[in-house]
Amino acid sequence: MRADAQKNRDHILAVARDLLSSGGEEASLRDIARTAGVGLGTLYRHYPTREALLEVLLHDRFEALTARAVALKAEVSAGAALVTWLRETVAIAHDYSGTIRSMVAAIEDEGSALHASCVAMKAAGTRLLLRAQEKGEARTDMDGADLFAFVGALSWVADQPALAPRSDHVFAIIADAIVTTQAKSAV
Template identity: 60%
Template structure:
């Protein structure tokens, strides 16, 4: 890609990121183009669909969350790794209002531009969950799909102005429901220095 084309693409992504953070994933593509100071045709030449724009915008974040799963998988206890990664995922999803709805749809739609990234992200979470389950730290009646759904539910809570102040408390409630009493005891022992 030529340097000027790369610069234009990066500018479009920066403007799109700000617009989506403010208005959510349903923000008008025409509005994004206007804010970027280009025509809609220019935006569509770089990103032919909304999903293609979102994939380009979110790709780095997906990679970072997947890499984080790899790091915490080997560096901490199974329960701490799972909860830490889960918290980061939920925190990230609240940056872009409505993104979890698209992610939930994309994971089932193999034609979606977001499909591969969502599948990779779910697989990373599944690995952490499976590791915690093998250690007796997490419930065995949930799977990666359930974990992905819980991330979406927690992100939705953060998107609701009346519930946002309770989001941290509700995250702790959900994390406690995922972990077994053994996993909770180990987390408590570590946090109390035992």
């Protein structure tokens, strides 16, 4: 890639990251191009869809969450690993406010640029949940889809100005409902 094209690409990513992480969840590709000072054609050449742009922005974070799930299995109890991973996943979803809708849709849409990353991240969380359930450290009446729904709900709470101050408390309530009494002493 030519140096000027790479510079444009990097600048577009930086602008998109700033817009999406500062409450600009409804920012369109046109808004991102305008803010980046590039033509819409330039943006579309690099990122033909919003999902393609989100994939580039979120891919490394999702891979890190997937790797983190593996590391947590070796570091702490199953219940503690699950809660830690859930907290970190909610934080990333909150960092890119408004992207949870795209993440949820990508799980079901194999054609989405976000599909593979979202499925891998969800699978990593599901493995942590299953391990905690097998060890008797998590309730058994939930699955990975429920866990992913909690990520969406908890990141939504943190995005609401009136509820944001309560987001840690709400997270603790949800975590307490997931992790069984037996595992609570380890968390």
